[in-house]
Amino acid sequence: AQSVTQPDIHITVSEGASLELRCNYSYGATPYLFWYVQSPGQGLQLLLKYFSGDTLVQGIKGFEAEFKRSQSSFNLRKPSVHWSDAAEYFCAVGPRGSYIPTFGRGTSLIVHP
Amino acid sequence: DVKVTQSSRYLVKRTGEKVFLECVQDMDHENMFWYRQDPGLGLRLIYFSYDVKMKEKGDIPEGYSVSREKKERFSLILESASTNQTSMYLCASTLRGGLAETQYFGPGTRLLVL
Numbered sequence: 001a002q003s004v005t006q007p008d009i010h011i012t013v014s015e016g017a018s019l020e021l022r023c024n025y026s027y028g029a030t031p032y033l034f035w036y037v038q039s040p041g042q043g044l045q046l047l048l049k050y051f052s053g054d055t056l057v058q059g060i061k062g063f064e065a066e067f068k069r070s071q072s073s074f075n076l077r078k079p080s081v082h083w084s085d086a087a088e089y090f091c092a093v094g095p096r097g098s099y100i101p102t103f104g105r106g107t108s109l110i111v112h113p
Numbered sequence: 114d115v116k117v118t119q120s121s122r123y124l125v126k127r128t129g130e131k132v133f134l135e136c137v138q139d140m141d142h143e144n145m146f147w148y149r150q151d152p153g154l155g156l157r158l159i160y161f162s163y164d165v166k167m168k169e170k171g172d173i174p175e176g177y178s179v180s181r182e183k184k185e186r187f188s189l190i191l192e193s194a195s196t197n198q199t200s201m202y203l204c205a206s207t208l209r210g211g212l213a214e215t216q217y218f219g220p221g222t223r224l225l226v227l
Contacts, residue, residue, distance in 0.1 A: 009153070036218075041122075041220070042221070043117070043205075043219050043221050044216075099144065099163065099207075100171070101216070103155040105155040
């Protein structure tokens with residue numbers, strides 16, 4: 001069965017600084033990979049997803065993620081964080097042909113002014 | 114725009130009560146899901162449905178049941194609420210089956226069982 005690890009429970013950055021959130025997965029083949037964001041009091045919103053092709057994926061709100069097969073990673077990045085990016089971020093993976101993704105435990109992003 | 118709505122944002126119930134959480138999507142999606150979200154545990158799938166009257170157990174179905182009588186509506190039922198079911202409940206839907214489909218989430222229902 002696939003699994004996904006988000007090693008950082010909390011990340012604190014200053015507004016304007018760059019951001020990288022880590023995600024590692026365990027699965028035999030290349031799975032589908034997702035990043036979701038959950039703003040306070042809201043449901044989850046899809047930021048970006050990777051199925052195949054270019055390993056650098058662009059998403060909404062200025063986020064990007066890079067799939068690295070050799071490291072089984074799909075890290076989320078943003079060059080300059082805004083205060084409104086403070087939220088919970090979830091990485092998710094799933095095997096091709098499945099209905100259901102497996103979610104990581106989430107990383108809480110705190111943005112200092 | 115896809116809209117997934119949940120009947121309540123906050124709910125307080127007593128131990129032993131029967132609790133209904135309702136989820137409605139307005140985009141004719143085939144698949145609907147119920148997740149439970151707890152701090153440090155992420156999202157865990159309770160049940161999902163791929164068609165009217167069809168349901169499949171997820172990872173943590175114990176203590177829950179579901180109903181899908183109409184395509185747009187998916188209900189989560191706690192037959193006898195217990196304090197360990199205090200949690201945030203999230204509903205989601207997808208147009209069709211398969212992970213290629215984006216999951217659209219509702220805003221969540223925060224349930225407190227006293």
